[in-house]
Amino acid sequence: MAAKAVRRLLSEYRELINNETEGIYAGPIAEDNFMLWECLIAGPPDTPFEGGMFSATLKFPDDYPLSPPELKFTCDILHPNIYPDGTVCISILHPPGDDPLNYESASERWSPIQSVEKVLLSVMSMLAEPNDESGANIDASKMFREDRAQYEKIVRQCARKSVGL
């Protein structure tokens, strides 16, 4: 394993346990592989996601923190910026450098100073405020724009399902 990446992840993990942030839980799945984490993100309050506990996996590249990790939801979730297979489309997880389409500025993208905590916090705020301009899940984007009531209904179902109700 990439020793440097592991040391850095170990440090982040310690920080996460000792200095808990509300609504965010993350840690490596198995002791022998520090490059694969599981995390739980609480649905932000005052949104249809409220009350839900969404599980996801974080896969770290071996040159972490130079390259961003990959975040993939492992539960059912409907969101304009989450692909149907669970992969999250968020600027903080995009590799550094300028966007050829000039849509995202470089300052929003991944940088080695970002951390698991910051990524998960960004995802949480993404859940609260979807960006339907650049949708990853076209159906969800369309529903979000045109039939908000239906969208919220499905999202509430997802949230209930995520906590086993």
Add this chain to the structure above:
Amino acid sequence: MEEDFPDPTDWIQTPVPGLQALETSLRCQVCKELFTAPKVTSCGHTFCSLCIRRCLSTTSKCPICMKTDEEPRLRDNIVVSELVNSFNVIRKSLLETLVSKKEEEEARKQAEEEAQQGAKSRPKAEKRGSYDLDDDEIMEDAEPVHRPRGKRRRQDTTTSRLVREAEPPRRSTRTSSQRTNSKIESSQSIVIPDSDDDDEFQPIEEFSEDDFQSGSRAKRKTASRAPETPTKGSSLIDCPICFQPKDRSKIEAHVNRCIEKKGSPPPTPVRANGASSSTGTPLKRQSVSFANVSKSQHRPPYTAEEREKLRLPKGNSSLAKEADIRKKLRDIGIRCDLKGKDSKQVLWNRLQEWTNFWNANLDSDNPKTKIALIKDLETYEKNQLAQKPSVVQDKGFEREAWSNTHNTNFEHLTANARKTVSQKKENGVETEATKPPLGSVEGRQAGAETELSGIGSPETVEA
């Protein structure tokens, strides 16, 4: 994983949780470790030399503010380097002191409560054994850092007296004459044996050899608990350093001698700074502390001129020729083509990584030798490569079984590719040379891209 893994959150449990912020700012934001050879960018952010060099070679931007920057513009951050060095020295003892202080404070609170209950029946029992102890106590309260004991003597007695007067009511039983006594005592460094109301010191078991601080604290603990157990006996105390029982009146002088004999008081920040200013060049600041490191691994730090001379330039990937890169690597002593032929990109990356390692090593306080550095590069690359397969493959994926079952598909693919190549040669036209073979298998072999590119593509690309 590793037993000793210091972390800023260690400070949360101490009475000074604010130290967490201090330590966080002494850590590199990229690797989350304490800075090694800190460099400041032109935008004013500080990183480890190696970290910022790696970042800048992937994207030429500062990781924090995303401003464009270049390696030659990096400058030493000398103050941060000194801060980290001195912090490193005191970290462990500071943490231990603070943690035990908290425990002890809780114990004292408990003892005080008990003492208050008992005070009604025995009001005079609170008197302290030695004024000298008071001095120590004040100093410790203000500054729980290790320091040679002799220094305390030089403190301004008037200020310490002021502090003493503002102390908790527990000491208000002292008379004014006693205060003058104590003033004389502390200014002249003579300990007068106590005559009045001598509450007894128990021999203290928890004295640790190198931690005198805890010893004197333990004394204080017993002293404050004394009202419960007022026993009279001999005036012998165990020296916290050599454990020999000494007469109480001589213990101070004896302990001082003991510390001097031991000769290894923990180096203080003051010392580290003094060393650097006296030598003039900040690069030499660690030469003393690292003198015992074996010479095969390390050499003395480079001077500023040496560094500028030895600094490797980054070069340009598109301008460099493969043969040149090979020659450069061979000249350095780095092996090429370990497993088959390395591509130009691999060689270039290796050279870049070497440049990063080398330039960062120049900035280091205790630089490694070239041979050690080449070994580092090799292990770094091995680690990077070892990780690769698990990124591409699933856990249950078996390469061999998979290629056996799909062997016919591969053969079909190769035949197709050959056909296309020969057709293309005949026709001399390039139209859609790569499309037919790829399209024909796409449906059957979803998810097998790795294998495909390994076997199918070379033939198609070769043309």
